[in-house]
Amino acid sequence: MANITREEVQKISKLAKLRLTEKEAELYQAQFSKILDSMAELRQLDTEDVPPTTSVLGLSNVLREDSPAPFGEAEDLLANAPEREGPYYKVRKVIE
Amino acid sequence: MAEYEMVIGLEVHCQLATKTKLFCGCATDGFGAVANTRVCPVCTGQPGVLPVLNKRAVELAFQAALALDCKLADVSIFARKNYFYPDLPKAYQISQYEQPFSQHGRLECRLKDGAAKVVRIHRIHLEEDAGKLLHAIGSEELDHSLVDFNRGGTPLIEIVSEPDIRVSDEAYAYLTALREVLIYSGASRCDLEKGEMRCDANISVRLKGAEKFGTRAEIKNLNSFKNVKDALEYEFRRQVEIVESGGKVVQETRLWNAEKMATFSMRSKEEAHDYRYFPDPDLVPLEAKPAWVAALKAGLPELPAARRARLTSEFRLSSYDAEVLTSKKEVADSFLETMKLLAPEDAKALANLMLNTADFSPIDAPRMAELVTLTRRVITVNKAKELYPELRASGKSPKTLVEEKGLAQVSDEGQLREWVKAALAANPQAAADLRGGKERAIGSIVGAVMKLSKGKANPGLVNKLIKEAVNAGA
Numbered sequence: 001m002a003n004i005t006r007e008e009v010q011k012i013s014k015l016a017k018l019r020l021t022e023k024e025a026e027l028y029q030a031q032f033s034k035i036l037d038s039m040a041e042l043r044q045l046d047t048e049d050v051p052p053t054t055s056v057l058g059l060s061n062v063l064r065e066d067s068p069a070p071f072g073e074a075e076d077l078l079a080n081a082p083e084r085e086g087p088y089y090k091v092r093k094v095i096e
Numbered sequence: 097m098a099e100y101e102m103v104i105g106l107e108v109h110c111q112l113a114t115k116t117k118l119f120c121g122c123a124t125d126g127f128g129a130v131a132n133t134r135v136c137p138v139c140t141g142q143p144g145v146l147p148v149l150n151k152r153a154v155e156l157a158f159q160a161a162l163a164l165d166c167k168l169a170d171v172s173i174f175a176r177k178n179y180f181y182p183d184l185p186k187a188y189q190i191s192q193y194e195q196p197f198s199q200h201g202r203l204e205c206r207l208k209d210g211a212a213k214v215v216r217i218h219r220i221h222l223e224e225d226a227g228k229l230l231h232a233i234g235s236e237e238l239d240h241s242l243v244d245f246n247r248g249g250t251p252l253i254e255i256v257s258e259p260d261i262r263v264s265d266e267a268y269a270y271l272t273a274l275r276e277v278l279i280y281s282g283a284s285r286c287d288l289e290k291g292e293m294r295c296d297a298n299i300s301v302r303l304k305g306a307e308k309f310g311t312r313a314e315i316k317n318l319n320s321f322k323n324v325k326d327a328l329e330y331e332f333r334r335q336v337e338i339v340e341s342g343g344k345v346v347q348e349t350r351l352w353n354a355e356k357m358a359t360f361s362m363r364s365k366e367e368a369h370d371y372r373y374f375p376d377p378d379l380v381p382l383e384a385k386p387a388w389v390a391a392l393k394a395g396l397p398e399l400p401a402a403r404r405a406r407l408t409s410e411f412r413l414s415s416y417d418a419e420v421l422t423s424k425k426e427v428a429d430s431f432l433e434t435m436k437l438l439a440p441e442d443a444k445a446l447a448n449l450m451l452n453t454a455d456f457s458p459i460d461a462p463r464m465a466e467l468v469t470l471t472r473r474v475i476t477v478n479k480a481k482e483l484y485p486e487l488r489a490s491g492k493s494p495k496t497l498v499e500e501k502g503l504a505q506v507s508d509e510g511q512l513r514e515w516v517k518a519a520l521a522a523n524p525q526a527a528a529d530l531r532g533g534k535e536r537a538i539g540s541i542v543g544a545v546m547k548l549s550k551g552k553a554n555p556g557l558v559n560k561l562i563k564e565a566v567n568a569g570a
Contacts, residue, residue: 054173059380061380062380063148063149068123069121071121071137078132088230089245091241091242091243
């Protein structure tokens with residue numbers, strides 16, 4: 001059984017911006033470990049001559065021409081913003 | 097501090113010269129436009145949308161790589177770089193990670209003393225730009241931040257050099273050469289003012305001759321080549337002081353502050369460095385098919401190095417002149433176009449005219465050629481330079497303008513002799529010196545003739561006639 005620590009669960013949830021209760025953290029710790037166990041089974045297979053798969057579609061070079069296609073309803077997107085100021089999205093102060 | 101050296105690698109982001117964004121049809125002309133007017137569901141990360149790769153962006157990226165002697169990967173893939181920041185609506189940036197589209201290039205740069213320096217290119221990858229954050233309006237600091245996604249999704253290439261750079265001047269030379277190649281290849285306009293070329297620097301210090309690299313700091317916010325040079329010099333002193341006093345350089349991201357001329361630690365970036373890259377399942381692999389690559393390679397224009405070599409060999413220009421002419425593509429283009437209409441021996445005169453005219457910017461080749469032809473007999477080179485701004489502005493032919501302004505050079509020997517006579521009489525000391533064999537004194541007599549003729553006397557003839565007059569005992 002894979003051993004995911006509670007600290008790792010906390011770190012992953014922090015990176016995903018999720019705040020977990022103790023109970024949830026416990027649940028995910030067990031589930032993460034099970035997921036890794038399943039992956040470990042696959043690891044037993046010989047994949048020496050199998051190239052890494054990044055896409056299962058069997059396609060490449062799906063491209064579009066470089067011709068502008070304005071959306072035309074940019075205002076609607078802005079209307080979904082929790083907060084706006086003029087033409088801008090307004091967010092909490094971030095400064096480096 | 098002489099026994100230490102810096103080890104520098106540069107990461108340069110350049111905006112590709114496309115009309116639309118990397119994965120959607122929004123226009124890339126948003127610089128200076130009203131905020132959030134070049135946006136759509138794709139580049140603002142709405143649920144359920146799919147990115148589709150811009151063919152032109154790929155072609156420009158491939159051409160940039162070819163121009164930098166890079167190898168193109170047969171297959172490259174796109175990856176998601178995950179982090180939360182308000183300028184990134186999807187909470188991931190589509191970039192390339194494990195399989196970038198190109199690697200292992202080189203760029204020859206020229207230092208101030210004329211020496212060449214080769215900087216190897218580690219890799220180039222394609223990625224999308226983030227949006228823009230506003231923290232102040234004018235001088236008024238805001239208590240919140242504003243986001244503009246016009247820039248979000250703009251196609252970029254990130255060019256990562258090997259840590260081959262050892263002094264700040266080399267960094268400057270590398271950036272200059274890189275910019276030239278990218279502009280020549282047409283891949284990017286590299287307009288620094290619009291942020292179309294941005295640089296981050298990795299720098300560490302070590303004792304000269306040491307093999308091992310020291311711990312490096314990454315410096316961001318370098319928005320001009322001069323900033324890069326200044327920041328590297330500051331950071332070198334800072335790191336050497338730490339090492340000298342027995343301390344240890346911390347691996348971190350630092351921000352350059354051009355006003356304070358110093359770098360400052362950017363602590364907020366520390367914990368965010370876990371990007372959890374993984375292949376983007378929305379995008380299929382990118383294949384550099386040989387026929388495609390061959391066509392792109394064939395479509396590359398002459399690059400700066402080849403052009404410089406041609407200017408010195410074919411047109412016999414000095415390497416300095418060739419260097420200055422090629423530093424602006426449109427000037428070098430104009431030179432070559434104009435030379436098609438002129439004789440090879442006119443090359444030097446044309447180069448002089450272009451290089452010595454203040455704020456030179458090209459006019460059409462036929463008029464330029466006519467102007468050079470006029471400097472052979474009709475007007476002096478100085479007059480041609482003076483005439484140039486008006487020539488540009490008016491669109492008139494050089495001949496017409498010279499006639500209108502009555503600038504034609506005077507080569508009539510009768511008139512010139514009169515001026516020479518008057519000049520000798522008005523400058524008895526110089527005239528006596530000249531008769532006494534002081535050849536240098538001829539300069540002030542020529543000057544006097546030029547003054548009398550309002551700059552129109554043919555200088556070659558004037559010289560000849562002064563000597564004749566003196567020898568004849570005038």
